[in-house]
Each structure stands twice: as C-alpha cells, then as structure tokens.
Amino acid sequence: MCICHLPCRNLKPSSSGDQASGRHVAHYHCVVCSVTIARKTDMVSHLKRHVNKGETEASYSGSSDVPFDEPAPSGQAYEIMKELGTNVQLLPNHTTPQKSDTYFNRKMKTNRQLVFCSLAVLAEERNPIECLDAFGATGIMGLQWAKHLRNAVKVTITDISDTCVKMIKENCELNNIRVDGGSRGPRGPDGATSEVEGSPIATVEVAKMDANVTMHLWPFDYIHLDPFGTAVNYLDAAFRNVRNLGIVSVTSTDTSSLYSKSPNVTLRHYGCHIVRTEYYKELAARMVVATVARAAARCNKGIEVLLAVALEHFVLVVVRVLRGPTQADESAKKLRKLLHCQWCEERVFLRQGTMVDDSLPCNCHGSLPGRTAVQLGPLWCGPLFNIVLEGGGVTTQVCKRWSHCWVPSQFSFSCPALMFGLSPAKRKSGDESGNVVKKMKSDASLDHPPFYYSIHRHSIRGMNMPKLNKFLQYLTEAGFRVSRTHFDPTGVRTDATLEQFKSVLTKYSVPTYTNANAAQSSASAETTQ
CATH class of the missing domain: 3.30.56.70 (N2,N2-dimethylguanosine tRNA methyltransferase, C-terminal domain)
Structure with a gap:
C-alpha cells in the first residue's frame, strides 16, 4: 500500500522577484507525517524510514473527514491511532514536543500498560477510586482507564494547553465517553454511569488547569505524573492531598540527568551525585525513588515501593503512600550514601555511623595508588519491588496482569515473585475482606540485594x-x-x-x-x- 499521494503540480508562490509566480513544481505528499518533498528519490528514502519504524499501519484521514464540528487547525490532517482499544486523533507533528502541544510517543506504550495495571490492582482494593492524569496531552492514558475500568474509576484529565484540552474532549467523543465540565459532583446514581444502549460508556472530567493547582485543590487515590522531562517540580503537590494507601506513579524521561550524562543537572534536580556505572539504570531508579521519598517525608508521609522499571528512555516508579510521621521516618532511614569502587565497580551501601575506610569488600584501595572509592547518592537502599504483601504482592499482581494481557513478544519481564525462590506471604485466617494492606514485619533474610x-x-x-x-x-x-x-x-x-x-x-x-x-x-x- 502506497502511503503517499500521487505527484501533483500546483502553483508555487514566488518568494523573490527573479522567479516566475506561475511556475509549476512537482511535489509529493507523505500521509504519515504530512511533509511535502519535491524530489522523488528523497521521497523514496523518506518512505523507507517510515517503514523501518513501523509507521505504515495506522489509519489516517484528512481534515475534511474528521468526525467533529471543527476542522483541524491550519488545515492540518488528523491521524487516527488505536491503542489498547482506545482511539485518539493526533496532529501531524505529534512526535515533536517542541512543535506540538499534543505530544504522543508510541514507544511509551509499555509505560502506559504498566501504569494501567497498577491502577487496576488498586481498583480491586477500593471502589470507586478517583484517579488523575495530570498531563493529558492527547488524553490516551486517562481514556484507557475510563474505557476499560468503567465505573470502578473516576478519571480526571488535566492539561495547561488549550489545544490539548480541546483534543482530549474530541477524543472522548471519539470513544463514546462523556465529558464532565469540571464539577466534581456525583456522576449519575451513586457516581455511576448508566449502561443504557447508546449512552456514554464512561465519564471523564477534563479541565484546563496546572497540575500543581489540581493536586492542591482536590484529593485523589491515584496520581500519575508524566511531564516532559523530570517530575521533581510536581512531587510536593502530589503528596499533599493523596489519600492514605493511595498510589503515586512517576514517569521520568530526563535520561541525560538520570544516566549521569549531565551531572550538574542531576545535582540540581535530584540532589544526588552519581557517576556512570555498569548498573546505571538501577542507579537512576533508586535516585528517583529517593527524591520521591523526600517529597513524601516533607508531607509527613512514607512510601512503599511497589514497582520500579527502567526501559528504553524512561524510568517508571510506582509507590504506595503511608500516612504518619512514623512512616515518614522509616522511609527517610532508607536514604543512604553508596560507596562505589571506580576500578572494579564493587559497591555497598553505607550504614549510619559507618566509617568510609575499609567498607568495600574489595582490596582495590590497598593494592592501587590513590583513592578508588567514591560516594554516590543519597539513594534509596530499600527494595525496588514488593512481593511480601498478602495476596502475592502488588508487584506480582501487576506483572501477572501485564503478562496475561499485553506483554510484547520482543520483551521479557521476569516476575519479582519468582526471585530468590521466595513464596508470597499468606493471608491471615479470619480476614475475608482482603481490601486492607497488611505489612509484614521486616525480615533481614527477605531483603533483596541491591544492584x-x-x-x-x-x-x-x-x-x-x-x-x-x-x-x-x-x-x-x-x-x-x-x-x-x-x-x-x-x-x-x-x-x-x-x-x-x-x-x-x-x-x-x-x-x-x-x-x-x-x-x-x-x-x-x-x-x-
């Protein structure tokens, strides 16, 4: 199937006096990205790049075919994309965040699947739950929540851009989802949406508002932060109003600072000193968790890490919120410096009150001239996944749900429940609800080795x-x-x-x-x- 229009000859306006205004120029239009290319050989190379990226299977429609009252801005063509049963329309420049407010990244599909699974696990504990997609863009994530979980969730999608808010509302209509104008009252009887044939399948609240303002005004059970770059500017507001035993998921895409390519930016954003190591991805995940833990502690709240993933160009951290100064103190105690040998890359977390000398199990500091050890951090020294909770653990449930539904064939993910041969903790006899999370006493034998x-x-x-x-x-x-x-x-x-x-x-x-x-x-x- 050809993905470009036939060459056409249109009038090209003259930009200088020495060119004739009526000159005819042949050019080709690419339907994938709506770019205009004059030479046929360049168009062939352009199409090969789309084929290599797998961008030829989506369906596209012109501005005259858009099923809405208003056409696309500036006569641009809308692209209709479908992911996990949810349709969204995209502008031609959606892949360039600097040029488009409605930025959409196809490579973040795995991230959206993991976030959805963690939300689905929380929906099994309490019903209904209020969840927030603080950076809507096209609204794809919030629409997936509403379309698949229906009455189990009350979804709120916000964005600061007028273009994004308009596009989110149009995508709601595209998926037969009713848009709530901003009133946070009940949605139908008992907050539910009617299931009459022809009526909207779900209701989503869409608001033009800054993410910090939204999280300061309203409480939520589930908050997802996915800004362009780092999310450190929104953590304080996220933990201010999140409910007890709620979940906060943070997606960070500033890989230059996370992977120690820009150490000055790392120190400015995360307050950590890191160097490039063989375990740099886990180092980045522990650095993000440490920043999240400090933000929660400032609000007298602790965290329990449910999931930490570093894939492709993002780091995803999902934590459960535990209210109380005691929980905050316990989380703060897990922020420690890491002693790293730059020669053999042996590493060990420093305990409180431990001297730096002779702490590493290697002998590089004695056999080599000069100092080989460097202190990194502070970092999160606790586990990066949870498998000791009743019912198999939240991480295990997320992995099972994800592997059962949407795991891509080219990606293998080992379930943390199978690590070290540990069996999940059993539920106490006499407890039939299963809705309240019961924490087990810390056991040193169950601690997972870092890195x-x-x-x-x-x-x-x-x-x-x-x-x-x-x-x-x-x-x-x-x-x-x-x-x-x-x-x-x-x-x-x-x-x-x-x-x-x-x-x-x-x-x-x-x-x-x-x-x-x-x-x-x-x-x-x-x-x-």
Whole structure:
C-alpha cells in the first residue's frame, strides 16, 4: 500500500522577484507525517524510514473527514491511532514536543500498560477510586482507564494547553465517553454511569488547569505524573492531598540527568551525585525513588515501593503512600550514601555511623595508588519491588496482569515473585475482606540485594563463560540467592560479593584453546578413520 499521494503540480508562490509566480513544481505528499518533498528519490528514502519504524499501519484521514464540528487547525490532517482499544486523533507533528502541544510517543506504550495495571490492582482494593492524569496531552492514558475500568474509576484529565484540552474532549467523543465540565459532583446514581444502549460508556472530567493547582485543590487515590522531562517540580503537590494507601506513579524521561550524562543537572534536580556505572539504570531508579521519598517525608508521609522499571528512555516508579510521621521516618532511614569502587565497580551501601575506610569488600584501595572509592547518592537502599504483601504482592499482581494481557513478544519481564525462590506471604485466617494492606514485619533474610553484576562486564579474557541460565544455577548451588533483572539482560542480581561472583564464574569457565584443541582432535580422528 502506497502511503503517499500521487505527484501533483500546483502553483508555487514566488518568494523573490527573479522567479516566475506561475511556475509549476512537482511535489509529493507523505500521509504519515504530512511533509511535502519535491524530489522523488528523497521521497523514496523518506518512505523507507517510515517503514523501518513501523509507521505504515495506522489509519489516517484528512481534515475534511474528521468526525467533529471543527476542522483541524491550519488545515492540518488528523491521524487516527488505536491503542489498547482506545482511539485518539493526533496532529501531524505529534512526535515533536517542541512543535506540538499534543505530544504522543508510541514507544511509551509499555509505560502506559504498566501504569494501567497498577491502577487496576488498586481498583480491586477500593471502589470507586478517583484517579488523575495530570498531563493529558492527547488524553490516551486517562481514556484507557475510563474505557476499560468503567465505573470502578473516576478519571480526571488535566492539561495547561488549550489545544490539548480541546483534543482530549474530541477524543472522548471519539470513544463514546462523556465529558464532565469540571464539577466534581456525583456522576449519575451513586457516581455511576448508566449502561443504557447508546449512552456514554464512561465519564471523564477534563479541565484546563496546572497540575500543581489540581493536586492542591482536590484529593485523589491515584496520581500519575508524566511531564516532559523530570517530575521533581510536581512531587510536593502530589503528596499533599493523596489519600492514605493511595498510589503515586512517576514517569521520568530526563535520561541525560538520570544516566549521569549531565551531572550538574542531576545535582540540581535530584540532589544526588552519581557517576556512570555498569548498573546505571538501577542507579537512576533508586535516585528517583529517593527524591520521591523526600517529597513524601516533607508531607509527613512514607512510601512503599511497589514497582520500579527502567526501559528504553524512561524510568517508571510506582509507590504506595503511608500516612504518619512514623512512616515518614522509616522511609527517610532508607536514604543512604553508596560507596562505589571506580576500578572494579564493587559497591555497598553505607550504614549510619559507618566509617568510609575499609567498607568495600574489595582490596582495590590497598593494592592501587590513590583513592578508588567514591560516594554516590543519597539513594534509596530499600527494595525496588514488593512481593511480601498478602495476596502475592502488588508487584506480582501487576506483572501477572501485564503478562496475561499485553506483554510484547520482543520483551521479557521476569516476575519479582519468582526471585530468590521466595513464596508470597499468606493471608491471615479470619480476614475475608482482603481490601486492607497488611505489612509484614521486616525480615533481614527477605531483603533483596541491591544492584546487579553484568556477566559480560566481569568476563575473563581467553575463557568461554557458561550460559547465563547455567551460571545462575551454579551460583544457587554455591549457596547464594540469585535472579535475573530487567535492568540488564546480562545482569545477575545476587547477594554474593564481586570476588565470590568472579570465583564461581572462573570455576565454570572453559579456556578457549581447549575447545579448539578438542575440535581439532575430533577432526583428526575422523580423517584417520
């Protein structure tokens, strides 16, 4: 299927006096991005780039075919895109945030799926819940909540842009969702939307308002923050009015500061000092959690990390809010400095009152001249996922729901419930509601080792390493707790030190010349026969 119009000859207005105003120029129109290209060879290259990005399957319609009263601004063509059963219209420049208010990123589909699953898990605990999509843009996320969860949620979508608010309302009509003008009163009997045939399937409140103002005015059970870049400017307002045992999810896309490419910006936004390490993705996730914990503590609230994910160009952190100064103090105690060896990349969290010298298990500081250790952070030293709550844990439920419904075939995500062979805590007998989250007493044996080691980063030259799954088995047989991690496909999370990690790796690695000699001997034997 061709995705460009046939070449047409139109009048090209003259921009200078030496060009004839009636000159005819051939040009080609790309339906994908509505760009106009004069040369045919350039158009072919342009189409190949769209094909490589997989951008030829969506349906598009011109401004005259838009099913709304008003045409697209400036005669631009609308693109109708469908994701998870929800239709949204997009402007041609939706992929450029600097040029479009209604920014939409197809690569954030995994992020939207994880956020939806965490909201669905919370909807099973309390019903209905009030949730906020503070940065609506096209409204795709809030519309998915309303369309799939229906009466279980009361969705509010806000944005500061007039163009975005208008587009969100039009997308609501496109999905047969009623738009609430801004009154936060009941929505039908008992706040529900009627299910009469032909009536709207859900109701969404759309408002033109700054995210900080919205979160200061109204309380919510679920808040999702996904600004363009960092979300540190909105954390204080998010934790001010969020309800007890509610959930706050934060998406950060400022990878330059998260991945230590701009250390001055990192220090300014997150108040942390970091360097580039082999575990930089988990370092970024712990830095975001630490910033969230400090914002919650300023409001006398603690947090419980349910999920922390670092994929592609974003870091997603989902936390449960625990009210009270005691909970805030417990969360603040989990903010510690990290001692990192810049030579062998061994790392360990510093405990309160611990001296810096001789804290690392490696001997680099004694065998090498100068100082090899550096302090990073402060970072979150607690677990990055929850598997010890009753019912299998919120993280486990999110992973199961996500893997059951929408896991892409090219992405593998290991469920944290299977890590280290830990079994979820059982529900107490006599408790039938299951709606109240009961925290277990902290057990040092259930603490998960922070960070991970990359098997390729610590490989031995001239040696053939064992397969990753086999190596995990060898570490388990040696008495260590091990698991894989989504932060790095070649990473191994274990409670073994780096020296112990390398010793097991060396023990089961085979010299490369052994394989070569064995192959040569086998070939010689066949020749002799």
